Amino acid sequence: MNRPIALAAAALLATVPGRLHAQTFPSSAGPVAITTVARGLVEPWSLAFLPDGRMLVTEKPGRMRIVTRDGTLSPPLAGLPAVHAAGQSGLLDVRLDNDHASNHVLYFCYSLDAGGTAAVARARLDDGAKPRLDDVKVIFKQQGPGGANNYGCRIVQAPDGNLFVTLGDHFGSRDQAQNLANHIGKIVRIRTDGGAPPDNPFVGRRDAKPEIWAYGVRNPQGLAFDPATGKLWEQEHGPRGGDEVNVIEKGRNYGWPVIGYGIDYNGAKIHESTHKAGMEQPLWHWVPSIAPSGMAFYTGDLFPAWKGNLFIGALAAALLVRLERDGDKITKEERLLTGLRERIRDVRQGPDGALWLLTDNPAGRILRLAPVNR
Numbered sequence: 001m002n003r004p005i006a007l008a009a010a011a012l013l014a015t016v017p018g019r020l021h022a023q024t025f026p027s028s029a030g031p032v033a034i035t036t037v038a039r040g041l042v043e044p045w046s047l048a049f050l051p052d053g054r055m056l057v058t059e060k061p062g063r064m065r066i067v068t069r070d071g072t073l074s075p076p077l078a079g080l081p082a083v084h085a086a087g088q089s090g091l092l093d094v095r096l097d098n099d100h101a102s103n104h105v106l107y108f109c110y111s112l113d114a115g116g117t118a119a120v121a122r123a124r125l126d127d128g129a130k131p132r133l134d135d136v137k138v139i140f141k142q143q144g145p146g147g148a149n150n151y152g153c154r155i156v157q158a159p160d161g162n163l164f165v166t167l168g169d170h171f172g173s174r175d176q177a178q179n180l181a182n183h184i185g186k187i188v189r190i191r192t193d194g195g196a197p198p199d200n201p202f203v204g205r206r207d208a209k210p211e212i213w214a215y216g217v218r219n220p221q222g223l224a225f226d227p228a229t230g231k232l233w234e235q236e237h238g239p240r241g242g243d244e245v246n247v248i249e250k251g252r253n254y255g256w257p258v259i260g261y262g263i264d265y266n267g268a269k270i271h272e273s274t275h276k277a278g279m280e281q282p283l284w285h286w287v288p289s290i291a292p293s294g295m296a297f298y299t300g301d302l303f304p305a306w307k308g309n310l311f312i313g314a315l316a317a318a319l320l321v322r323l324e325r326d327g328d329k330i331t332k333e334e335r336l337l338t339g340l341r342e343r344i345r346d347v348r349q350g351p352d353g354a355l356w357l358l359t360d361n362p363a364g365r366i367l368r369l370a371p372v373n374r
Contacts, residue, residue: 022034022035022372023340024372025336025337025338025339025340027322027334027336028305028322028334029303029305029306029371030371030372031371031372032336032369032370032371032372033369033370033371033372033373033374034337034340034357034367034368034369035367035368035370036071036365036366036367037067037071037356037365037366037367037368038055038067038071038072038073038365038366039071039363039364039365039366040073040363040364041057041059041065041073041358041363041364041365041366042059042060042061042063042362042363042364043059043060043061043090043345043360043361043362043364044057044058044059044060044345044346044358044359044360044364044366045058045059045060045090045091045092045093045345045346045358045360046058046092046093046094046095046108046294046345046346046358047094047346047348047356047358047366048094048095048096048106048348049096049348049350049351049356050066050096050100050127051100051101053069053350053351053352054066054067054068054069055067055356055366056094056096056106056125057094057358057366058091058092058093058094058108059090059091059364060085060090060091060092061083061085061090061091062080062082062083062085062090062091062110063076063077063080063091064076064077064080064091064094064108064133065077066127066131067366071366074131077125077131077132077133078130078132078133079123079126079132079133079134079136080133080136081110081121081136081138083110083111084111084112084113084114084116085111086111086114086148087147087148087149088148088149088150088151089111089116089148089149089151090110090111091108091110091111092108092109092110092111092151092153092154093108093109093153093154093155094106094107094108094109094155095107095108095155095156095157095163097157097192098157098159098161100125103124104124104125104126104127105122105123105124105125105192106122106123106124106125106133107120107121107122107123107139107155107157107163107192108120108121108123108155109151109153109154109155109165110153111151112138112141113146115146116146116147116148116170117141117142117146118141118142118146118151118152118153118167118168118183119138119140119141119142120138120139120140120155120163120165120190120194121136121137121138121139122135122136122137122139122192123135123136123137138194139190139192139193139194140165140188140190140194140211142167142183142184143182143183143209144173144176144179144182144183144184145170145172145173145176145182145184146170147170147171147172147173148170148171149168149170149171149172149219150168150169150170150171150218150219150237151167151168151170151219152165152166152167152168152217152219152220152221152236153165153166153167153168153221154166154220154221154222154223154294155223156223156224156225156232158225159230161191161192162189162190162191162192162197163189163190163191163192164187164188164189164213164223164232164248165187165188165190166187166217166220166221166223166234166236167183167184167185167186167187167188167220168184168185168217168218168219168220169184169185169217169218169219169256169257170184171219173185174218174256174257174270175257177215177216177217177218177256177257178215178216178253178256178257178258180202180205180207180208180209180212180215181207181208181209182209183209183211183212185215185216185217185218185256186209186211186212186213186214186215186217187212187213187214187215187217187220187223187234187248188209188211188212188213189211189212189213190211196210196211200212200213201213201250201251202251213248213250213251214248214249214250214251214252214253214254215253215254216253216254216255216256216258216279216280217234217236217246217254217256218236218237218238218239218256218257219236219237220234220235220236220237221235221236221237221292221293221294222234222235222236222292222293222294222295222312223295224295224296224297224310225297226297227297227299228308229327229328231247231248231328232247232248233245233246233247233248233295233297233310234246234247234248235292235295235312236256236292237289237291237292238260238261238262238285238286238289239262239263239264239265239270239289240262240263240264240265240267240288240289241261241262241263241285241286241287241288241289242260242261242262242285242286242287242289243262243285243286243289243290243291243292244260244261244282244283244284244285245282245283245284245285245292245310245312245323245330246280246282246283247283247328249280252280253278253279253280254279254280254282255276255279255280257270257271258271258272258276258279259271259272259273259274259275259276259279260274261274261282261285261287262287262289283328283329283330284323284330284333289316289317290314290315290316290317290319290321291314291315291316291317292312292313292314292315292321293312293313293314293315293343293344293345293346293347293360294312294313294344294345294346294347294348294358295310295311295312295313295347296310296311296347296348296349296355297309297310297311297349298310298311298349298355299349300349300352300353300354301353302352302353302354302370302371302374303353303371306322308325309322309323309324309325310322310323310325310330311323311347311355312347313344313345313346313347313357313358314343314344315343315344315345315360316343317335318338318340318341318342318343318344319335319336319337319338319340319344320335320336320337320344320347320355320357320369321333321334321335321336322334322335322336337369342359342360342361342365343359343360343361344357344358344359344360345358345359345360345364346358350368352370353370354368354369354370354374355368355369355370356368356369357369
């Protein structure tokens with residue numbers, strides 16, 4: 001950890017309110033403490049750490065705020081475009097540019113209109129006395145049937161600067177996940193101006209959108225690069241069962257809705273089978289569904305035994321999942337915070353080495369998970 005980040009982490013840790021009143025839960029690494037750092041957020045969806053240790057947080061109804069080290073919420077940032085919030089749509093993921101410390105650029109994914117169009121915008125954060133977003137520009141619009149549910153909308157940025165964005169099937173358009181002529185049920189790879197890199201797998205095909213990197217996904221709300229290998233990992237919601245964890249490879253078909261391990265919400269059969277030639281198998285799946293959301297690989301020092309593990313928040317199951325790995329093979333699952341009884345929307349590793357969580361409800365909180373007294 002470099003010195004500026006270490007200092008910011010120390011300051012953040014020192015000012016976390018209510019540390020003596022943390023809830024304690026058992027884990028394989030010993031007792032862990034959950035501390036409420038901030039409260040009063042309405043359906044918070046995504047969290048990103050600014051270079052000084054403060055946090056940028058989105059609220060699904062269409063607000064973005066800065067949260068200070070002592071848990072104070074800023075007013076909603078000015079400059080945000082109109083967001084259509086209905087069902088699962090609204091203001092969703094936010095991601096800082098790799099060079100944010102120098103260029104102040106960020107990206108966010110949101111519902112553009114009543115038709116349910118998912119869009120990615122780029123903006124510059126003016127972090128002055130009255131923080132705001134400037135130079136806001138929509139760089140990508142999802143093409144295909146829209147809807148109010150199953151948005152996906154997670155963003156990661158590769159070391160080469162290109163953005164990967166998950167795009168769901170909008171619930172009512174699941175068969176379109178196999179149609180390369182639109183962006184429904186796809187993972188796209190775009191440049192920071194929204195264009196398709198020339199080495200994307202379907203560039204040059206008249207029957208395919210050039211932005212597509214992989215397809216056949218349902219509602220992917222977790223996306224992260226494995227820090228050890230650089231591979232792109234994804235997790236997605238199944239219907240009643242069949243939530244999946246996948247490694248996303250260029251041009252691959254992940255099967256939705258042709259193959260899978262769940263059933264429809266009314267109990268009807270969806271899939272032809274669980275396997276089919278030319279379609280990828282998940283590394284891990286859940287039956288019944290846990291409704292997985294944000295995820296992060298752990299690389300910090302507060303939990304040495306958990307280095308390299310994958311952490312996934314769960315909405316319906318209201319817990320935090322820890323997955324142990326051997327390369328690309330998942331070997332063990334531990335379910336944490338089962339007594340918290342809160343929908344966990346996002347999971348991030350903070351600059352202090354703790355795990356930071358967002359709870360998804362009308363009185364949402366930012367929580368810090370760390371060993372007791374750390």
